[in-house]
Amino acid sequence: MSSSNPIHGSPTSSRVHTSIPETSSAIDRSLPEFPAANPIDEDNYFKTHKPPNYLSSISKDVADFINFHHLSKRKIVLVTSGGTTVPLENNTVRFIDNFSAGTRGATSAEYFLESNYAVIFLHREFSLLPYSRHYSHTTNCFLDYMIEKDGKVQVNDSYQKEMLLVLKKHKFIHENNLLLKIPFTTVHQYLFTLKLIAQELSVIGSNALFYLAAAVSDFFLPSSRIPEHKIQSQETVGGKLVVDLEPVPKFLSRLVDSWAPISMIVSFKLETDNEILIKKARGALKRYNHQLVIGNLLQSRKIEVVFVTNDSEKWIKLSSDQINNNIDIESLIIPEVIKQHSLLIEEKKKLGL
């Protein structure tokens, strides 16, 4: 399925786009890399923060979904998508956010579904979703695809073919309970929900795949500091606002070691500088000891990515023909990920896992 081009969009969409970050300043290299979280960090974080109050309802949905697909031996992928927010102290109207529309996650989920995976889609609320992303209300206003004919709303003939394809897939996925959508907004909600889903998915062992495409905040404001040390952590000095944030514990290592130890875990590394991309990706592999980092550059992420493992790196690129035909790079990424997942399942089987 070809992607809709958000730059052109539908007839009534704006020509000007304001939200794309400049490559030259998009990633701050003055910030240090933080160490991986250890069991004590985990205890601290999950003990000192209150779980979201809706978590038990999600827990049941996830358990039902996993059970349903486990019975039919279907593999399950958790796709995370979109950016997490960090509410500023005592002020949830204002928050720190990460640039991400959720395109990578939503598109990847579609290709996993087409390859017979069941998908748990842990996404930023109001970010792009599988299938409906093709008719997002802002880049492609769906009303522009419709006409009035004989007093009825009808789909313009020239869009029928593509829309029918999308609709069929959308209906099939929902009728067969293949997609479970779970929203998050804050990094706090994300971490609690990720841990919950990971622990529930651990029951299917190597048949679970983690595909972590969400843009997770680096910094947060510990809830312990909100009531007690208000003045220290947020000061207004001469009209200025000073916000003092702590690094988010790097829980990927906990996912690998403890929450879902025999599942395959894929993370993403977004950079702007080609020179350091591989090094950064390998650094993440070393720190967290998982299977695969998919490296990508902000400026070329829709046309090429690099698969980095401990002993290999493999570029996956769209050909110019594919670019001209609006082929999604995810249509190349997902089969490659699935191939590696199948190899890992075979390995674990040999080990009796």
Add this chain to the structure above:
Amino acid sequence: MSSSNPIHGSPTSSRVHTSIPETSSAIDRSLPEFPAANPIDEDNYFKTHKPPNYLSSISKDVADFINFHHLSKRKIVLVTSGGTTVPLENNTVRFIDNFSAGTRGATSAEYFLESNYAVIFLHREFSLLPYSRHYSHTTNCFLDYMIEKDGKVQVNDSYQKEMLLVLKKHKFIHENNLLLKIPFTTVHQYLFTLKLIAQELSVIGSNALFYLAAAVSDFFLPSSRIPEHKIQSQETVGGKLVVDLEPVPKFLSRLVDSWAPISMIVSFKLETDNEILIKKARGALKRYNHQLVIGNLLQSRKIEVVFVTNDSEKWIKLSSDQINNNIDIESLIIPEVIKQHSLLIEEKKKLGL
């Protein structure tokens, strides 16, 4: 037109919602009120910051739009909608954002259009838009309204009536060039674009109405500080991130005094505490010397608002019948605003303006 209820949404939408701020902590009262901007602030801001590079193309679109409607003596309203962002220093992937889906602005724009105003819709890119908001890809997935019949995509009969109404209005508005959509993302883009549009609108004098529903950031990072004083303004101390922000100049007074001095200006005041709402609204009127503040509470903003002028306050509330029938509060707000705009036009006419 009744509003779609985002809590229920379409059959495949999630039951859980994660992005609604808690009323008890949504607005930080420890922050001081900043004084209105004076001409020197204005000079400083617009001299020390580079205008967005697309501004000249917008300038032409706005001028054409104003000219087109001025010839037919149509009144024009500028509706601002959605939240502005503040990119963190040297890092546009991370930014401070304000909670706002753009519902108030998008819905209000529809009712202005139905009252024969032309609308310049200055909105956060990817926030809700007039008409298409009814079928947003996330709360009401439009694919859920469609069925496959005789090998074609068709609109489900039970949704035909409402969708036809929306489609007719959408087509009419675009065929008659009644809606000009201009996006922003950062507070910087917002301020430059607001100034530009205000100055262009000043040529139609009192026939212009400013309806400022956007959630504008209180703080920003001056661009002057980005290259020179990196260490001072963003420090990582022991892994912590310290962000040091300046208050955004309060340009509403410049809009009133200098950019569009004889137009009607309506601003919004969002609070969480009913006790201080009127006082805060009147404080804004005093500071900026404009005509009308519409006060609203985070927890009840969809069912009641209060019109505050220097010598009056008037609550506008949906009846329980109207609430049950999903009537938009904006269907009551806009006629009231228009009434006051007409009175102001009469007044200005008597003064020969």
